[in-house]
Amino acid sequence: MQSQTIQRKILRTICPDEKGLIAQITSICFSHHLNIVQNNEYVDHRSGRFFMRTELEGLFDDERLLADLDRVLPSGTQRELNQAGRRRIVVLVTKEAHCLGDLLMKSAYGGLDVDIAAVIGNHDTLRILVERFDIPFHLVSHEGFSREEHDARMAEQIDRYSPDYVVLAKYMRVLTPTFVRHYPNQLINIHHSFLPAFIGAKPYHQAYERGVKIIGATAHYVNDDLDEGPIISQDVINVDHTYTAEDMMRAGRDVEKNVLSRALYRVLAQRVFVYGNRTIIL
Amino acid sequence: MQSQTIQRKILRTICPDEKGLIAQITSICFSHHLNIVQNNEYVDHRSGRFFMRTELEGLFDDERLLADLDRVLPSGTQRELNQAGRRRIVVLVTKEAHCLGDLLMKSAYGGLDVDIAAVIGNHDTLRILVERFDIPFHLVSHEGFSREEHDARMAEQIDRYSPDYVVLAKYMRVLTPTFVRHYPNQLINIHHSFLPAFIGAKPYHQAYERGVKIIGATAHYVNDDLDEGPIISQDVINVDHTYTAEDMMRAGRDVEKNVLSRALYRVLAQRVFVYGNRTIIL
Amino acid sequence: MQSQTIQRKILRTICPDEKGLIAQITSICFSHHLNIVQNNEYVDHRSGRFFMRTELEGLFDDERLLADLDRVLPSGTQRELNQAGRRRIVVLVTKEAHCLGDLLMKSAYGGLDVDIAAVIGNHDTLRILVERFDIPFHLVSHEGFSREEHDARMAEQIDRYSPDYVVLAKYMRVLTPTFVRHYPNQLINIHHSFLPAFIGAKPYHQAYERGVKIIGATAHYVNDDLDEGPIISQDVINVDHTYTAEDMMRAGRDVEKNVLSRALYRVLAQRVFVYGNRTIIL
Amino acid sequence: MQSQTIQRKILRTICPDEKGLIAQITSICFSHHLNIVQNNEYVDHRSGRFFMRTELEGLFDDERLLADLDRVLPSGTQRELNQAGRRRIVVLVTKEAHCLGDLLMKSAYGGLDVDIAAVIGNHDTLRILVERFDIPFHLVSHEGFSREEHDARMAEQIDRYSPDYVVLAKYMRVLTPTFVRHYPNQLINIHHSFLPAFIGAKPYHQAYERGVKIIGATAHYVNDDLDEGPIISQDVINVDHTYTAEDMMRAGRDVEKNVLSRALYRVLAQRVFVYGNRTIIL
Known part of the structure; x- marks a missing residue:
């Protein structure tokens, strides 16, 4: 009808x-x-x-x-x-505030057609920030749990909100295959390097050691392999010899949040198609 | 049939x-x-x-x-x-070699589907470079001619080659309306600033005086007004307080030639539509 | 001693x-x-x-x-x-939240060595956001006041906090010479265009009309002339024919906040020297 | 005295x-x-x-x-x-013309304070281009020689010109440690990827397969390990799903030549210091 x-x-x-x-x-x-x-x-x-x-x-x-x-x-x-229109997400975080803060601002004041149903952290650090924006924060600590148990508890909490997407806004945990398969093409992660350079932990320290002149960030869907899913968006900034790993980290934060929010903007507009390990953005 | x-x-x-x-x-x-x-x-x-x-x-x-x-x-x-496929251009120059050199290289060694039918200069400076690539060079001096007369002589020389497009590769002369109307949507110019900033002469000196932190270049169709036609492509680079106007000029040359050749690439692929003072690039 | x-x-x-x-x-x-x-x-x-x-x-x-x-x-x-170290600012705003939000986040969670002593708005729109971060917000309405009177009331409110710098985070009012002279090299503004292109009001609409392929933002000290002070930082992003003026506005917001916070980072580190209409950043 | x-x-x-x-x-x-x-x-x-x-x-x-x-x-x-001032280089090439062409243009028409003493190729493809600029071209074919023998013959030819630097302008051969050690901090290579991503052969094909949204190029000193020397300069451009590996290759050529010439500009001005695997550029 x-x-x-x-x-x-x-x-x-x-x-x-x-x-x-x-x-x-x-x-x-x-x-x-x-x-x-x-x-x-x-x-x-x-x-x-x-x-x-x-x-x-x-x-x-x-x-x-x-x-x-x-x-x-x-x-x-x-x-x-x-x-078309507004979508619903759950955001996963650990301790870093910058990507989360940008999502909170854009959800509340424009820039992303998104409702943040809840924020879930494996640490309690960001509770105050989230609650300032009148959004529920849940602590799901990983302490004392196996990776599988913790992911199951996370999924349980997430699923209460039936989100369209789950955004990993500097959620610093490796995910289990079970968790990842539970959210096909729904998990969006921000990785703090220009993938495939510097896969894995401490990419800014790796970048510093390698003496690169440009650093970047990558937003991607998460599939089974760490930092290996289809890339949605990337961006970079110039650095030079005066940057310590800490300076790179600070400068990189703005890139990370920009890249994540640009990726999300396209995903929310249903412009992103996944095919194999690549994205087509129409 | x-x-x-x-x-x-x-x-x-x-x-x-x-x-x-x-x-x-x-x-x-x-x-x-x-x-x-x-x-x-x-x-x-x-x-x-x-x-x-x-x-x-x-x-x-x-x-x-x-x-x-x-x-x-x-x-x-x-x-x-x-x-689809290869197009034919005539290139107009004055004394600067960098944009011309890039076009000669890309026409001969790949990068642009273009035949350079001839190069016409109002100075003789670049004859040797052009002849090195076995392409005819014509000097059409402006000395002793009114702007109208000179443009008429230019057009006469250009029209012998029936080009699809006429590329102004740092041709440092203001064109008469008659000349411009003779080549509707066929004249492509590279302007050495990020238009509409620094319209007119000596844009790098203007940029230096204004203390900008970014300089750029703009490729555009030419219509009646100086530096006012529909923009096809733009790009920029960072500069800082250590750059003199001359340093900007030197660094800007790479931007100019890149922007011109990117614009031309799209025009040659028939991707550029002009509507009013804007371009739609499909 | x-x-x-x-x-x-x-x-x-x-x-x-x-x-x-x-x-x-x-x-x-x-x-x-x-x-x-x-x-x-x-x-x-x-x-x-x-x-x-x-x-x-x-x-x-x-x-x-x-x-x-x-x-x-x-x-x-x-x-x-x-x-060396932490500085104290007062932030002036009108209705737009994005630059302010970024400053609030970076002051509270790292990224800028700055204490926001207070936020002053000529509208009340952003009070809730500011108070969420436990920072005083003052409404100093311009309604019913001459420009001179309003600026005097602003200055009075600002001076109570003795800030090192006054940051205009999308404060959409032209300032009187008296006000500007009261804060020599202390007023930092973000302008939503790549200056000197599109000086004045509605730069994104101007950019749309001109059909540019790149838009930008400029952070600068404020001197007597509108949008004419020494430039501290600039950045740009690519746009294309699919962008309406509103799309440019949305995409431009991220550039604006990045440029403002990069400029402020350098000013706070006392790296910026003003000489004539230019900045030297050491 | x-x-x-x-x-x-x-x-x-x-x-x-x-x-x-x-x-x-x-x-x-x-x-x-x-x-x-x-x-x-x-x-x-x-x-x-x-x-x-x-x-x-x-x-x-x-x-x-x-x-x-x-x-x-x-x-x-x-x-x-x-x-201070003009330096002398020998350029090594294989078959690709774009980096070489840019060096020839900038040596002859300004942009790099450099004399190209000679160009040496392991193929004869680029002889005509080089001779157009009245510069000696030497073919030192690798056919029928071991890697060690070929490198020895290369070095012999290079050393006749006593260059300050040896520039590998898309010289597609892996170098022997003996050769590399013979030119300490004198060998400058352009690699057609944003290192350390896509080390080794066919980086554009690797980039295509990985579905990256940005590609780049890296100019670096050559030390013993392939693509592992101290980085001097890097730059990137955006790509999208419409780019085949061949499109990336074509677009990447402009980045490659820009990055190589920017790196060389700094090296020639004696601004680059090597320390461990990093460069300090003053």
Whole structure:
């Protein structure tokens, strides 16, 4: 049944590439009297994969629209139709405030279409900051628990809020495969180096030792391997010989928070498609 | 009549926005058994204008394809169908070698799909460099001529080569309106500042005097007003208090040549659409 | 009289350039058994001006040190010896939260050696945010007051806190010359454009209209002329034809806050020297 | 004996840090009636090492100046006094033209104070380009030779020109330790990735596979280990999912040549100090 108010929705399509896909998809939208506000598509010629993001406006009959699409789209097509607009996240933290602070500010004062349902920390350090913004903070300490137990307790706490995404805002714990698989394409991490340089712990110290002239940060989806998921956004700044590892850390904080929030901005707008270990951003 | 060899062509469409345009255009391409290698489009909601670049591959019957498109596209549509691939330019210079040198290198050794038909200078300084690359150099001195006369002689020399574009690679002369109108959307200039900062002469000296911490360069189409045409590409570099105007000039040269060649790369790929004083790059 | 605890101080010297200045100044520091932690100097050859920042550690007898320096330094020398470390600011705001939020976060959680003594707004919009961080907020409305009267009331409120610097964190009011002169080299403003492009109001709208491909922000000292003081820091980001003026505004906010906090970091470290309309950053 | 014409020289000092070093060194220069055009120094507090670059102008008595310095400087001091100005290099190449072309242009038309004494290739591909600039090109083919033999033949050819530096402008061969040790701090390489990411062969393909959003280039001194020497300069550009490995290669070429020429600019100005695996650039 068709809704009675004008809505904006995002249709995301991934399928094997075929001649005429754009024509077929957009014709169907057209036949539903939907206006295409924005359409972006990409064909990965190496894998023969077609990706399309279609921003639609009008009166939607979701069921019929998807059924009409399924009739013409090749088998093996993944398609989803989601409401545009505000999303809901849970943020995981340890002790560092800068990425969290930026998310709190942007959620409250504009910049990210996001509600922070809760913040969960394995330390209590950031409770006061979170509570200043009237958002629930939960301490889920890892002390006395195995990694598996701790992750299970984290997941339990997270799932109470049914978030669209879980943002690791300098959450300094390695995640178990069980935890990661529980949130497919929902976990977004900020790593404090320009990946794949300086994987693992203490990247600024590694960068200092190597004598690099540029440092960076990387926001990525988390998959099974540490610091190995599909990259969403990266940025860098110049450093020189006068920077100690601590100076790099301080300067890097601004890059980290910028990169994380830029990545999240695109994810929230449903612009990011994951394919293998790469992202397509439409 | 349909050609018998597989070709790659670019269809460029500008028209008033309407529901279903993408579907209609791509359906027609589809009905011609053409493969869409890449499709990019943009709607400027403020002006209600639709822009689309469609890269097509297959056996083309240009006349019939355009006729089919004209049947469905709104009145006032501008559309063109061009062969993809190598273009032909004439380069105008004065005395500075860096932008010219980069174009010569990229034309000869890869990086730009371009043939430099000729280089024309109002000074003879760069003749040797050009002739080293076995390209004709013409001196068209401005001495003893009015601006109008000189531009007319330039145009005469340029037009012998029927170039697709005329590239002003640090050609340090103000152009007459007659000259500019003779090459609509064909004149590409590199200005040695981050426009609209420091319009006019000696931008590095202006930048030095103002004490800026960043300098830049701007590649743009030339229209009637000096340094005022639609911007295609810009880039910047950091400077500090130790830079004299001369240091800025030296450091700026790399930015200038990079920006010019990036702009040209996009123009040659027929990705740049001009609308009013802005460019849409698809 | 010499202090009895090891301290760190910054000696800043500006004087006409002469042969042997570095030797003379550092020799005197040496004779006081002070360790030079860091020394940076710059000679502006155009103006014949010498600038030096010397970071010293040891037991200081300020009076004797300055007297010894005055004996050897040329007449017309400005020199100051200040404690290194934490400074005190008052922040002026209107309605936008992002720069203020970043300063509040960095003051509370590290990143800037600064105490925010108070925030003063000409609107009440940001009171809640400021009070969340347990910092006094004062509303000094401009309604019903002439510009001169309002500035006088602002100054009165500011001066109660005797700040080292006054930071205009998107304070959207033109300042009177009287106000500006009251805080020589103490007023730091963030302007939301890459100066000198787009001076004045609504720079993002100007940038949109001009079709630029890069936007930026500028932190500068305020002098008598609007947006004309010595530039401390600038940065930019890329934009394209898909950005509306509102998109530029949103993306620009991160640049604005980064640039302001980088400028402030250098000012707080007493690295910034003003000479004419330029800054020397040592 | 003192020279009779005003000269400009660079004094470079590396020694264990001690109180009063700047005062002592500059005092001695002062006592020689030398003008300090520019002085930059840095203390690495971790290693307790002092680095200073002093640009001097005047009538030099080198022997006496160095003797005076040796009297006051700590044991273990390395100091050198070199003429400022133009240096002499030999360039090694394989088949790619872009870095070489930029060096040829800047040597001939300004931008680098450098004479290219000769270009040596292990392929003949670039002979024509080099000879266009009236510079000798030597083919030293590696075919039929062991790595050791080939490097010995290269060194023999290089040494005929007694260059100050040997620049590897996309010379795609791994060097033997013997060769590397023969040119201590004289070998400058451009690596086509943002080191330490993507060490080794085909970095653009590695970058493509990893799905990075930024690619870069690194200029560094060559020491025994492949791609492991002290970094002089790095730069990056943004890429996205539309870039194939070949697109990255093309876009990366501009970064490579810029980074190499920026590194060389600093090396030629004798601003680069090597300490362990890091560079200090004064």
